[in-house]
Amino acid sequence: MKKSRLGEFQELILMTIIVLQEEAYGMEIQRDLEARLNERLSVGAIQTALKRMEEKGFLVSEWGEATQKRGGKRKRIYQATPYAHRVLREMKDIRAQLWKAMPELGISKT
Amino acid sequence: MYPSDKHTIPPKWPLKLLRNFLKTSYLEEIEGDMEERFQDNLETFSVKKARRLYAWDTLKLLRSTLMKKMGGDYQLNHYRMLRHNLKISWRSMMKNKVFSGLNILGLASGLLCSLLIFLWIFDELATDNYHENSGRLFSIYERSFSNGKVNGYYHTPAHLYRELKLKFPEVEKASPSVSPITRTFAHGSKTLKRTGNYVSPDYFGMFSYEFVSGNVAYAITGPKDIAISKEMAESFFGSAQNAVGKSLTYENESQFNVSAVYEEAGPSTMSENHFFLHWDVFCAENKWTQSWNNNSPNTFIQLADQVDAAVFEPKIKDFLIGYNSNINEDFNIELYMQPYGERYLNSNFENGYISGGRIVNVRIFGLIAFFILLIACINFMNLASASSLKRMKEIGVKKVLGVKRVNLVSQFLSEAVLLSLISTIVALALLVVLLPSFNKLAGKTIHLIDLSVYSWGVILATSLLTGLLAGSYPAFMLSSFRSIDIIRKKLQSGFGLQWVRKGLVVFQFSLSVILVCGMLIVSRQIDYIQNKNLGFDRTNLLAIRLEGDQGVEYDVFKNRALKLPGVESLSATWGSPVQIGGGTFSIEWSGKEENDLTSFVTIPASGDVVKTWGCELIAGSDFTDGSKNYEYILNDTAVKAMGLEDPIGQPLSQWGMDGKIVGVIRDFHFETIRTSIEPLVIRHATNYASLSDVLVKINPINAREIVAALESLHTELNPAFPFEYYFTDSQYDRLYESEIMFFNLSQSFAFLAIFISCLGLFGLVLFIAQQKVKEIGIRRVLGASIVSITTLLAKDFMKLILFSILIGIPIIWYLMDKWLDGYEYRINMPWWAFGIAALITIGIALLTLSFHSIKAASANPVNSLKSE
Numbered sequence: 001m002k003k004s005r006l007g008e009f010q011e012l013i014l015m016t017i018i019v020l021q022e023e024a025y026g027m028e029i030q031r032d033l034e035a036r037l038n039e040r041l042s043v044g045a046i047q048t049a050l051k052r053m054e055e056k057g058f059l060v061s062e063w064g065e066a067t068q069k070r071g072g073k074r075k076r077i078y079q080a081t082p083y084a085h086r087v088l089r090e091m092k093d094i095r096a097q098l099w100k101a102m103p104e105l106g107i108s109k110t
Numbered sequence: 111m112y113p114s115d116k117h118t119i120p121p122k123w124p125l126k127l128l129r130n131f132l133k134t135s136y137l138e139e140i141e142g143d144m145e146e147r148f149q150d151n152l153e154t155f156s157v158k159k160a161r162r163l164y165a166w167d168t169l170k171l172l173r174s175t176l177m178k179k180m181g182g183d184y185q186l187n188h189y190r191m192l193r194h195n196l197k198i199s200w201r202s203m204m205k206n207k208v209f210s211g212l213n214i215l216g217l218a219s220g221l222l223c224s225l226l227i228f229l230w231i232f233d234e235l236a237t238d239n240y241h242e243n244s245g246r247l248f249s250i251y252e253r254s255f256s257n258g259k260v261n262g263y264y265h266t267p268a269h270l271y272r273e274l275k276l277k278f279p280e281v282e283k284a285s286p287s288v289s290p291i292t293r294t295f296a297h298g299s300k301t302l303k304r305t306g307n308y309v310s311p312d313y314f315g316m317f318s319y320e321f322v323s324g325n326v327a328y329a330i331t332g333p334k335d336i337a338i339s340k341e342m343a344e345s346f347f348g349s350a351q352n353a354v355g356k357s358l359t360y361e362n363e364s365q366f367n368v369s370a371v372y373e374e375a376g377p378s379t380m381s382e383n384h385f386f387l388h389w390d391v392f393c394a395e396n397k398w399t400q401s402w403n404n405n406s407p408n409t410f411i412q413l414a415d416q417v418d419a420a421v422f423e424p425k426i427k428d429f430l431i432g433y434n435s436n437i438n439e440d441f442n443i444e445l446y447m448q449p450y451g452e453r454y455l456n457s458n459f460e461n462g463y464i465s466g467g468r469i470v471n472v473r474i475f476g477l478i479a480f481f482i483l484l485i486a487c488i489n490f491m492n493l494a495s496a497s498s499l500k501r502m503k504e505i506g507v508k509k510v511l512g513v514k515r516v517n518l519v520s521q522f523l524s525e526a527v528l529l530s531l532i533s534t535i536v537a538l539a540l541l542v543v544l545l546p547s548f549n550k551l552a553g554k555t556i557h558l559i560d561l562s563v564y565s566w567g568v569i570l571a572t573s574l575l576t577g578l579l580a581g582s583y584p585a586f587m588l589s590s591f592r593s594i595d596i597i598r599k600k601l602q603s604g605f606g607l608q609w610v611r612k613g614l615v616v617f618q619f620s621l622s623v624i625l626v627c628g629m630l631i632v633s634r635q636i637d638y639i640q641n642k643n644l645g646f647d648r649t650n651l652l653a654i655r656l657e658g659d660q661g662v663e664y665d666v667f668k669n670r671a672l673k674l675p676g677v678e679s680l681s682a683t684w685g686s687p688v689q690i691g692g693g694t695f696s697i698e699w700s701g702k703e704e705n706d707l708t709s710f711v712t713i714p715a716s717g718d719v720v721k722t723w724g725c726e727l728i729a730g731s732d733f734t735d736g737s738k739n740y741e742y743i744l745n746d747t748a749v750k751a752m753g754l755e756d757p758i759g760q761p762l763s764q765w766g767m768d769g770k771i772v773g774v775i776r777d778f779h780f781e782t783i784r785t786s787i788e789p790l791v792i793r794h795a796t797n798y799a800s801l802s803d804v805l806v807k808i809n810p811i812n813a814r815e816i817v818a819a820l821e822s823l824h825t826e827l828n829p830a831f832p833f834e835y836y837f838t839d840s841q842y843d844r845l846y847e848s849e850i851m852f853f854n855l856s857q858s859f860a861f862l863a864i865f866i867s868c869l870g871l872f873g874l875v876l877f878i879a880q881q882k883v884k885e886i887g888i889r890r891v892l893g894a895s896i897v898s899i900t901t902l903l904a905k906d907f908m909k910l911i912l913f914s915i916l917i918g919i920p921i922i923w924y925l926m927d928k929w930l931d932g933y934e935y936r937i938n939m940p941w942w943a944f945g946i947a948a949l950i951t952i953g954i955a956l957l958t959l960s961f962h963s964i965k966a967a968s969a970n971p972v973n974s975l976k977s978e
Contacts, residue, residue: 011247023144025139026139026140026142027143027146027147027150030147031150034593041169042167042170043140043143043144043147043170043171044167044168044170044171044172044173044176045170046904047136047140047143047171047175047176048173048176049173051136051176066142066598067146068146069149070142070143070144070146071141071145073138073139073141073142074138074139074142074146075142076140077140077489100304100890
C-alpha cells in the first residue's frame with residue numbers, strides 16, 4: 001500500500017475494469033466511465049492510468065479481437081490482479097473506518 | 111477491409127505524430143482506441159468537430175508514460191546524440207567562460223536589436239489593419255490632370271461619400287473624415303479642449319472600435335449625437351458608464367448628447383480623435399463644403415460582400431464629371447481607390463500614383479535588423495572557429511572512433527543553437543527592461559503581452575535560424591578536416607581558416623563603418639533642416655486659437671495685448687506659417703492666359719502679418735488692420751509665375767474678391783523642405799470669424815510673464831474657452847518627427863553594431879594572445895618592448911580594419927546620396943563624416959585591440975615559459 005499508491009482516478013478505472021470483465025479494453029472502459037462520471041475524458045488520461053497501473057502490478061493485459069470499427073486494430077483486454085483486489089479492499093476498509101470515525105455533525109454539515 | 115467510401119478517415123497528421131512518438135508496443139492498441147473513439151464521435155458530432163476532437167485527443171496522448179522512452183529498447187538515437195551534444199556543448203562553454211560570455215553577449219545584443227526592430231515593424235504593419243471589414247475598406251484618392259501635370263492626393267469633395275453610396279449599390283457604407291480638429295467642450299464647470307473628427311453615421315459600422323458603453327449601431331445617428339473616447343469620458347464624467355446620455359456644450363454654443371463611449375481596438379491613425387460628431391455639423395461650420403469644386407476631406411468606402419474591387423474601381427473613375435464644374439478638356443480629376451489598410455504605410459504620391467511612404471522606413475529597419483544579426487552571427491563564427499583549434503583533438507579522436515561527419519556537424523549546430531537560445535533569453539530579459547524607453551524613442555505603445563502567437567513564432571524562428579547560421583561555418587569547416595592531419599597537428603594555422611576569418615572581420619567592420627557614417631550624415635541633414643533659415647522667423651512666435659467671442663473682439667484683444675511689455679506684434683491667420691497647404695486655381699490677375707492652371711497656395715491673414723512672421727518685404731507694404739479693401743501680398747515665386755513686371759498696385763482677384771497687390775515678400779518655406787517653394791498668395795482678411803489662430807511675436811527674455819499676461823487677458827475677454835498656446839517652432843519640429851525618430855534609432859543601432867563587432871575583435875585578440883603566449887614570453891626575455899609586442903599582435907587586425915573602411919565608404923556614399931536626393935533642400939555630402947566615421951571605428955578597434963594586447967605583452971614571461 002505504501003509504495004504503490006492508487007490514485008483516485010486510477011481506482012475508478014480499476015473498479016470499472018473489474019465490472020466490465022472480459023469487455024475491459026480502453027474505449028469500453030472510457031465509455032463506461034464517461035457515462036458514470038458524466039464528463040468527457042481524454043484517451044490520454046485513460047491510457048496513462050492503465051499503463052501506470054500495469055507497471056505497478058495492478059493490471060495484466062493481453063491482446064483481444066480486432067474489429068472493423070477499430071480500423072482492424074486489436075483490442076487490449078485488461079484484467080485486475082489479485083494484488084489489485086487486495087489493495088481495493090484495503091482502501092475500502094480505510095474509507096469505512098474514516099467514515100465511521102467522522103463526527104455526525106461534520107457529515108450533516110456537508 | 112471495408113469500402114473506404116463509407117468510411118470517414120481521421121485526419122492524417124495526428125496519426126503520424128502518434129506513430130512517431132508513442133511507444134511501439136502501445137501503438138496498435140491506442141491507435142485502435144482512437145479510431146473507435148473517432149467513429150463514436152462521428153455519430154454525435156459533425157465530421158469537422160470529430161476531426162478536431164481527434165487531433166486534440168492526440169495531443170493529450172503525448173504524455174511521458176505513453177511516449178517512447180528515451181532509453182531502453184525504444185531509444186531514439188537522435189535524442190541520445192542530442193543529449194550527448196548538449197552535454198559536450200555545456201562543458202566546452204564552461205571551460206571557456208570568457209569566450210562563451212563574449213559569444214552570448216554579442217548574440218544577445220544582436221538579437222535584442224532585431225527583436226526591437228521586429229516589434230516596431232509588427233506594430234507598423236498592424237496599424238489600421240485590424241478592422242473586421244479590412245478587406246472591404248477603401249480610401250478614395252484623386253488624380254488631377256492639368257497642363258500635362260498629374261497630381262495625386264486624398265482630398266475629395268465633402269459630399270462625395272453620400273453620392274457614391276447613393277449611385278452605386280456596390281458601396282455598402284461610406285464616410286468622410288478630416289484631419290483631427292481641436293474643439294472646446296464644457297460640462298458643468300469643466301471646460302476642456304479635445305481633438306476629434308466629423309463622420310457619417312456609417313463610420314462605426316465600417317471601422318472596428320471597442321465600445322465601452324452605449325450602443326454601437328446608434329453611435330452617431332443624428333446631428334445632435336457625439337461619440338467620445340474613454341479618456342474624454344473619464345475626464346468629463348469620471349467614468350465611461352456615467353457619460354452616456356449626458357450633454358456636452360460644444361464651442362460654448364451648441365449642445366450634444368453623448369451616445370457612446372469607445373476605445374481604439376488597435377494601433378490606428380485615428381487614435382488622435384477623442385470625439386466624433388455628425389458630418390452635417392462640419393458642413394454647417396464650413397460653407398466651402400457645399401461646392402463640389404473644393405477638395406479637402408478624405409472619403410472612405412466599404413464595398414458590399416463579394417464585390418471585386420478591381421472590377422468596381424473603373425466605375426468611379428470619371429464620377430466627378432458633372433459634379434465638378436472646373437473639369438474640361440484641359441483639366442480633369444479622376445477617382446481611384448486604395449485598400450484602407452495599405453494607406454498608413456503607402457501614402458506618398460508621385461505623378462499621381464501612390465509610391466511608398468513609411469514602408470521605406472520599415473524596409474530600411476528590416477535591413478538594419480538583418481545586418482546587425484549578421485554581424486552577431488559572424489562574431490560567433492569567428493570566435494567558434496578560432497577557439498575550435500583547441501577542440502581539434504576532440505574532433506580527431508571522435509573521427510578515429512568512427513563518428514560520422516553528419517554527427518559532428520549536428521554536434522556543432524546544436525552547440526550554436528543552444529548558445530543562441532540562451533542569448534534569446536538574455537535578449538528577452540533586456541527587452542523587458544528597455545521596452546519603455548524604446549516606446550518613447552519610436553513613439554509607440556508596444557506591450558509584450560499584446561504580441562500574437564505569430565509574432566512569438568517569428569521571434570523563436572529568428573533565434574533558431576540565428577543559431578543555425580552562426581553554427582554553420584564552424585560545423586562544416588571543422589568537421590571537414592582529416593583526422594590524420596589533426597592528430598599530427600598539421601592544421602595548427604590552416605591557411606583557409608585564417609582567410610575566411612579575415613574576410614568575416616572585414617565584412618563586419620565594413621557594415622559598422624556604413625552604419626556609423628550613415629548615422630552621421632542623417633544627423634547633419636536633420637540639423638540642417640532644423641536650423642535652415644526658412645525665410646521667416648519661427649522662434650518666439652506664439653500661436654493662440656481664435657475662438658468664441660475672440661473673433662468678434664479681436665481688435666480689442668490686439669490693442670490690449672500690444673500694450674503688454676514684451677509683445678512685439680500680432681496677426682491673425684488661418685493655420686500657421688509653418689504648414690500652409692491646399693491650393694486653388696481661382697486667382698485672376700491682369701495678363702493671365704485663359705488656360706493657365708497654375709496652382710496657388712493661399713492663406714488669409716490680418717494686419718501686421720509680414721512683421722509678425724518676420725518675413726522680408728521686397729516691395730510695397732504690410733497689411734494694416736481696419737482697411738476694408740481686398741488686399742494681397744505675394745511671394746517672389748507667385749510674382750514670377752504671374753509674369754508681373756511691377757506687381758505693386760496691380761489688380762488681383764481670388765474667388766471673385768477683386769483687390770490689389772500691396773506687397774511682395776521674399777520666398778520662405780511654408781511646407782516641409784522636402785518640397786520646393788510654391789507660389790503663395792496672402793489675402794487680407796477683413797472678417798476675423800474666418801481665421802483660426804492669433805500669432806504673437808514676443809520678446810524671449812520674459813516669455814513666461816508674457817504668456818501669463820496673455821492668458822489672463824484671454825480669460826477676461828473669452829471666459830468660456832480655456833487658454834491654450836503653442837510655439838510654432840515646436841510645430842515645425844513635429845513636421846520632421848519621422849526623420850528625428852529615424853535618427854534616434856539609427857544612432858542606437860550604429861553603436862550597437864560597432865559594439866558587437868568589437869566584442870568579436872576582442873575575442874580574436876584574446877585567442878591569438880593565448881596561442882602566442884610562448885612566443886611573447888621568448889620575445890620579452892630577449893628584450894622586446896611592450897609597445898613592439900602590442901604592435902605585433904594588433905598590426906594584422908589594423909590592416910583589416912583599414913581595408914573595411916575602404917570598402918564601406920563608397921557603399922555608404924552611394925546610399926546616402928540617394929537618401930539625400932529625397933530632399934529638395936539638402937546638404938552637400940560631408941566628406942569629413944567619412945573621416946570621422948573612419949576615426950571612430952579605428953579608435954574603438956584600437957582600444958579593443960590594445961586592451962588585451964598590452965595585458966598579454968606585460969605579463970611576466972616566467973609564468974608563460976616555466977610550464978615546459
